[in-house]
Amino acid sequence: MPSIEPGLPAAERDDERAERCNEKANDTRRSDTAGPRVAGLQSYGLLYGSSAIMRELYGQIERVALTDATALIVGESGTGKELVARTIHAQSTRRDGPFIAVNCGAIPDDLIEAELFGHEKGSFTGAVQARDGHFEHARGGTLFLDEVTEMSLLHQVKLLRALETGEYYPVGSNEAIRGDVRIIAATNRDPVTAVKENALREDLMYRLAVFPLRAPPLRERERDRELLAQLFLTELNEESGTQKVFSKRALETVRNWSWPGNVRELKNAVYRAFILAEKTVEIAHPQLVPRVKKPVTQGDAMSVWIGTPLADAQKQIILGTLKYCGGDKRLAARTLGVSLKTLYNRLGSYGAEDSDASTPDESTSDSDASEAGDTH
Numbered sequence: 001m002p003s004i005e006p007g008l009p010a011a012e013r014d015d016e017r018a019e020r021c022n023e024k025a026n027d028t029r030r031s032d033t034a035g036p037r038v039a040g041l042q043s044y045g046l047l048y049g050s051s052a053i054m055r056e057l058y059g060q061i062e063r064v065a066l067t068d069a070t071a072l073i074v075g076e077s078g079t080g081k082e083l084v085a086r087t088i089h090a091q092s093t094r095r096d097g098p099f100i101a102v103n104c105g106a107i108p109d110d111l112i113e114a115e116l117f118g119h120e121k122g123s124f125t126g127a128v129q130a131r132d133g134h135f136e137h138a139r140g141g142t143l144f145l146d147e148v149t150e151m152s153l154l155h156q157v158k159l160l161r162a163l164e165t166g167e168y169y170p171v172g173s174n175e176a177i178r179g180d181v182r183i184i185a186a187t188n189r190d191p192v193t194a195v196k197e198n199a200l201r202e203d204l205m206y207r208l209a210v211f212p213l214r215a216p217p218l219r220e221r222e223r224d225r226e227l228l229a230q231l232f233l234t235e236l237n238e239e240s241g242t243q244k245v246f247s248k249r250a251l252e253t254v255r256n257w258s259w260p261g262n263v264r265e266l267k268n269a270v271y272r273a274f275i276l277a278e279k280t281v282e283i284a285h286p287q288l289v290p291r292v293k294k295p296v297t298q299g300d301a302m303s304v305w306i307g308t309p310l311a312d313a314q315k316q317i318i319l320g321t322l323k324y325c326g327g328d329k330r331l332a333a334r335t336l337g338v339s340l341k342t343l344y345n346r347l348g349s350y351g352a353e354d355s356d357a358s359t360p361d362e363s364t365s366d367s368d369a370s371e372a373g374d375t376h
């Protein structure tokens with residue numbers, strides 16, 4: 001049995017859930033309803049949602065799960081890309097093998113090759129022992145490469161080679177190892193734009209996107225917002241033996257807010273509101289990104305001349321958003337729908353990263369939390 005990285009406790013926990021979903025997947029291959037939990041809410045594998053666009057996605061997952069094809073999941077942050085990948089795995093013939101999730105955006109570029117392919121003893125400073133990489137950890141199962149466009153082009157070549165030959169080389173080794181993994185990649189960027197901007201190799205895009213899937217944002221899933229909110233509240237009530245209910249106004253907010261942070265934002269908003277509530281759960285106003293909920297007025301908008309090179313427009317939008325967010329990089333990254341690392345990378349390339357750039361820690365989200373608490 002391949003070992004699972006100690007750094008991936010969440011993956012292990014979710015595996016249990018995926019296990020349950022396997023059982024479910026066995027008796028009901030088609031989408032089914034969440035039963036008495038939330039009336040009208042359908043589910044498929046680990047995913048919930050009854051909107052037409054989600055049911056379409058379930059159909060695509062069902063088809064791709066029957067194959068070993070590489071899949072590329074495209075969608076904004078928080079739309080459930082990882083759940084889509086886990087659901088594919090759980091429905092596939094590899095379901096009894098491991099599911100290993102790797103966030104390519106969170107691994108420094110000089111370590112990513114060893115993380116993926118493993119390394120020999122002494123292959124670089126600090127490599128005191130030979131170590132397996134994620135291709136080995138995922139043997140017989142599925143390797144989920146999240147934020148794949150955050151990998152440097154150099155390492156994208158190596159990934160492409162591994163995908164095409166089915167073989168890979170641990171760092172410092174000349175001996176090819178035959179891999180046995182199904183690759184599912186994900187990105188929150190439009191792949192074609194990423195290729196144009198040199199963030200994604202075109203050949204890798206085609207290789208990854210044998211089967212492209214789109215995880216739709218919550219603003220395109222009007223019907224699901226309230227159902228999902230009820231689901232999350234039901235789960236919280238079950239966990240803590242409570243019977244809290246949403247106020248009418250809370251449900252209105254859930255329905256009317258566009259949820260730019262998608263299901264993740266909705267789930268966190270419900271959780272936070274649940275903690276604050278005695279019996280009636282109020283979601284007075286979306287708390288996570290208070291500044292983007294305002295309607296776009298002159299002050300919130302910026303204009304870009306027609307014909308502005310895309311890279312320049314991107315730079316203006318990034319710097320403009322950062323300024324709008326009062327210099328709060330975490331909030332700016334969230335508002336822009338990119339990872340904090342991506343934002344740092346972009347700022348670095350503009351030479352705009354100030355020397356006191358705070359390290360990506362939780363301090364800013366803590367202050368968000370207390371801000372949100374104040375609104376209640």
Ligand SMILES: Nc1ncnc2c1ncn2[C@@H]1O[C@H](COP(=O)(O)OP(=O)(O)O)[C@@H](O)[C@H]1O
Pocket residue numbers: 046047048049075076077078079080081082083084215263264267
């Ligand atoms: N369709 C869905 N049904 C239930 N929960 C969902 C759904 N989509 C996303 N979530 C939840 O929202 C959060 C973000 O999902 P995740 O798969 O990590 O998104 P992404 O990888 O696209 O950023 C997770 O807690 C996940 O369980």
Ligand SMILES: [Mg+2]
Pocket residue numbers: 078081082146
């Ligand atoms: Mg993710």
